[in-house]
Amino acid sequence: MDQDRGRNNRNPWRALAVVGVVGTNLAIFLLIGIWFGKKMDTYFHSSPIFLIAGMVVGFTLGVWSVVGLIKPFLGD
Helix, strand or coil: CHHHHHHHHCCHHHHHHHHHHHHHHHHHHHHHHHHHHHHHHHHHCCCCHHHHHHHHHHHHHHHHHHHHHHHHHHCC
C-alpha cells in the first residue's frame, strides 16, 4: 500500500500541478493583501503603512496556505 502511494507522488504532471497551484495560491494572497492595503491607505490617507502591512499579511497567509497544501505530500 505504501508503494502505491510513493508511485503516485512521482508523477511529473502531478508535481507540475502542485507547483502551479502553490505559485498561484501565493500570488493571489499577496495581490489581495496589496489591494486591501492600498484601499486602506486611500481611506485613511496614509501613504505606505497599510500597503506594507497588507503585503506582509498576504504573504504570511499565502505561505500558511501553501504549507497546508504541501503537508499531505510530505507525509506529515
